[in-house]
Amino acid sequence: MRIHVGCEMTYDFAHDTPVVAMLNVHASRFSDLEKPDYLLTVPAVPLEGYRDTFGNWCNRFVAPTGRFTLRTDTIVRDHGNWDMTDTAARQEAVQSLPAETLLYLLGSRYCETDRLSQTAWDLFGTTEPGWARVQAICDYVHDRIGFGYEHSRSTRTALDAFEERRGVCRDYAHLAIAFCRCLNIPARYCTGYISDIGLPPPHSPGDFAAWMEVYLGGRWHTFDPRNNSPRIGRILIAYGRDAADVPLTLTFGPNTLVNFTVTTQEAQPIAT
Incomplete structure (x- = not known):
């Protein structure tokens, strides 16, 4: 294609x-x-x-x-092909993670792990570690936040998105990333192109998009809490800790x- x-x-x-x-x-x-x-x-x-x-x-x-x-x-x-899934991907113990992934366990400008840690464990602490836990986070964030371009605000953090329950794709990604990091799952912010190929019309106007990559089972996997469904033609431009790293x-x-x-x-x- x-x-x-x-x-x-x-x-x-x-x-x-x-x-x-x-x-x-x-x-x-x-x-x-x-x-x-x-x-x-x-x-x-x-x-x-x-x-x-x-x-x-x-x-x-x-x-x-x-x-x-x-x-x-x-x-x-x-x-x-549609985004790949690997439901058997397991969460690795922190002491077993590659050193280069540890940065993506830390709090950052838009992902306040210190202020969301207890909430994350209360919401997802009993879920099965690994793919199922990350998918539970995506399901929760997708359902909690109402999408609207009119809600865009450059200063909105993960905690703000959690409390305000509205935002754009970067806010979905920030909240999901923060929850993952709180639960000792490395997660990084991605920006790039997402197509509507294979989806029924009407299609949204063209725009850049944000999603996250999560480290499970020895490699990075794509998760998209905004759309919360696989896509064809996801093309990466850049990744970092959060949107502050990749304007x-x-x-x-x-x-x-x-x-x-x-x-x-x-x-x-x-x-x-």
Whole structure:
């Protein structure tokens, strides 16, 4: 299967402004790209690429005063299968976890494990450890939070989402991640593209999405508390402890986002 992904973001900048953009498909999918998903800007400016602490690809540049557009576009080859499930995946004891996963047991900017720990154990402490426990967390978060773009707020934490019972996909992910970490399950925040391929219409407008990856049975598994169902064509851009680590754009000055479009759709097969 071929999936067309890309985005276009247009800003008005009050003055020349440093920006870091995290918009390229993750390195784990590079071999699936039919063409490089170069970050293009209008007007053109010099870009400096680098990898952050988590290995995500970033571009830094200075956006000039006035109207400025960022754009990416590529075709990703995908197996076309639904997200994998492994109901036999077991939770590992903390002392047996790989050292690189321990970071994802800690509290972070949006995931207050210290304030949610008792709640997590009260709600899920009697569930079967492993896949069943994580799925119980996703079921609970999916049912507890009401989705709405009008509820988006950049300062909302996992505890806020728990108490307010509303939010967007990042809030679902933050609350589920916090619960997992409270229960000694490494969990990391993911951002990227999710398609509606294989789902009946009507389809939602294109947007970036957030989900989580959880370490069970010796590897990372995808869970999506917002949709709480498998998807076809989930394409990772970046992962970190929470949304603070993986902003699509990080701007160091005042600006206004005036246009935002995201494309995730099946492309036609190559004619033979």
